[in-house]
Amino acid sequence: MIEKDFWYKNAVLYTLDVETFQDSNNDGVGDFRGLISRIDYLATLGINCIWLLPFYPSPNHDNGYDITDYYSVDSRLGNLGDFASFIQAANERGIRVIVDLVINHTSNQHPWFLEARKDKNSPYREYYTWSKEEPKNPEYEPAFKGEDDSIWEYDEVAKEYFLHRFYNHQPDLNLANPMVRKEIHQIMGFWLALGVSGFRVDAAHILVENDDPKDQGEFHDLIEDMREFITSHSRDAILLAEASGPPEVVGKFFKGKERMHMMFNFLLNQHTFHALAIEEAEPIRKGISILPKKDMSSAWLNFLRHHDELNLEDLEKKEQQAVFDKFAPSKDMLIFGRGIKRRLAPMLNGDQRRLELAYSLLFSSPGTPVIQYGAEIGMGDDISLPGRNSVRTAMQWSPERNGGFSEAAPSKLTRPVISQGDYSYKRLNVIQQQCQPGSLLNWMERLIRLRRQCPEVGNGELEVLKVKHKAVLACAYKMVFELVVVHNLGSEECEVELPLLREDNESLIEIFSDSTYDTPKKGEMKLKPYGYRWFRIRKKELRDETVKKKKKTK
The missing domain is CATH 3.20.20.80 (Glycosidases)
Incomplete structure (x- = not known):
């Protein structure tokens, strides 16, 4: 649930x-x-x-x-x-x-900044970070390399430099300020x-x-x-x-x-x-x-x-x-x-x-x-x-x-x-x-x-399964049901073996795939080029464990 x-x-x-x-x-x-x-x-x-x-x-x-x-x-x-x-x-x-x-920042046209740059005594002055001199070795680089050479910009009205981690028209807010x-x-x-x-x-x-x-x-x-x-x-x-x-x-x-x-x-x-x-x-x-x-x-x-x-x-x-x-x-x-x-x-x-x-x-x-x-x-x-x-x-x-x-x-x-x-x-x-x-x-x-019908992906316990093929990714998510998803990232058809699909399952249902495939036999399955297959497995032991938990809750 x-x-x-x-x-x-x-x-x-x-x-x-x-x-x-x-x-x-x-x-x-x-x-x-x-x-x-x-x-x-x-x-x-x-x-x-x-x-x-x-x-x-x-x-x-x-x-x-x-x-x-x-x-x-x-x-x-x-x-x-x-x-x-x-x-x-x-x-x-x-x-x-x-x-x-x-x-992180405002526009330099925001009323806060317009007030801050013209009045040193305004409470909005402390909404931003200022420096009388441009730091020679700033700790950080501009977020967008190549767009600006520095994270400090001189303001002609304030007569000081203001900090901007992004573009120079986006002064950074002083997030340490309680206001x-x-x-x-x-x-x-x-x-x-x-x-x-x-x-x-x-x-x-x-x-x-x-x-x-x-x-x-x-x-x-x-x-x-x-x-x-x-x-x-x-x-x-x-x-x-x-x-x-x-x-x-x-x-x-x-x-x-x-x-x-x-x-x-x-x-x-x-x-x-x-x-x-x-x-x-x-x-x-x-x-x-x-x-x-x-x-x-x-x-x-x-x-x-x-x-x-x-x-x-x-x-x-x-x-x-x-x-x-x-x-x-x-x-x-x-x-x-x-x-x-x-x-x-x-x-x-x-x-x-x-x-x-x-x-x-x-x-x-x-x-x-x-x-x-x-x-x-x-x-x-x-x-x-x-x-x-x-x-x-x-x-x-x-x-x-x-x-x-x-x-x-x-x-x-x-x-x-x-x-x-x-x-x-x-x-x-x-x-x-x-x-x-x-x-x-x-x-x-x-x-x-x-x-939206597979809550296992967002909530289940993930296990990345071992597969003997470099192009194949297989993952299992465990909840009441077990969801197994297999992908072939390669351009060639392949066949892999998944022991998980070979175990004693109460049911094995293929719920989504790129093509029509035969049901895996003894864990062996095929995948077409760039193929994918989603399976829902219900194991007897998982069902029994869920029933026990429900009885204890009652």
Whole structure:
């Protein structure tokens, strides 16, 4: 049985940017009314949680992550009434909503910063970190290498340098200031009151790094403070950390019950792409083995691609290069010296066999899956667009004008729709795939339904099974039933032996696969190129043990 408070462990998340999803008034910008008009599509897709990218007022120099007001909606996207209507529409369909909490920095146009730079005696001055002289050897490097040379920027009005770990138009908040922490509580309380089910905490690994040159220790008490607040103001809202780094760093976010509920699984993500690049299972086994321990209330959020670059900085140089060579053969596909700015479908050459394999791996990885808008139809990218915008083009709904996203002139679109090549909206869109029984969209709907019926993946005890084939990954999750998932990452058909399928089982049912296969005999089974097979096993001893536990409970 799954605790209701742990709803996130058996969820399927879908992330989208309101301004690129659906335009309702034909001004070229997606909006909340447009999103509401597509809510039934999301409900029938089967997802039960939406993660919204920033929708707050912003100059939009950093895709909305440069915020000028934490308590409102960008006027291009609608207003707070539209947001409330969206929350209601989602909840009526059993869909929760989590939003971005961007508290590492503000825009330099935020009223707090405007007040801080002009008045040294203002309480807002201490909302940011200042220095009369630029530190010669700063402890940290810019988050986006190549975009800025320093994390300090001179302000002509304040006559001092301010700290910015990201772009120079995004001054960092002084998170050691109790008043700033109080503001964070007020922001969280505001959106919780409007019905959100939690927050994706942006750049969490940077939030806990102390910016004081005299004290470089970390202060995870900030996260613990946020956890205490959200627990006392909501029965089941969550904190989701965007935190990358080696195991010893990210593991700190799962320390006990006082920190994060969920965390992006960057470690497994990077090793999964290494495995897909070399078509061998060992990198995934390695990625699973190095994951930090967590308690039963915590969960990993697994992903393949989302709105940022594919970050590979935690892989060894040789492993990184293998991924670059396979999936980013030209320099214009790389970004920040550490990642790839492409969507998954083009990386896999649009091969549906390999896409299905990749998503089957994602949905059977230990934790909760999230997919990016358009992933369900295999949307492409536009490498000619600057930075991360290459993977943030407008949603492709139909072969109509602008892919059904907007009736506005193409020049007025907030982001262009892909109109040329194999990934053009004229060839690849929702309407087209809904009419094709074998389409990626219809397959994805089945996968999402299946995952929601398999609580073992989010809650069960994982065992990586030994297999004598370098391309095959086999995992078992143990609960009342035992779920066994087998993948062939290679381009050749193979046959493997799994002792687990040879044991005395009460029942063995194949619940999902890429093809029609014979039932395994004596543990021997076949897999086609890039094949996958999901089995549910009910063992007599597991059933008997469950019956005993129920009797003791009574």
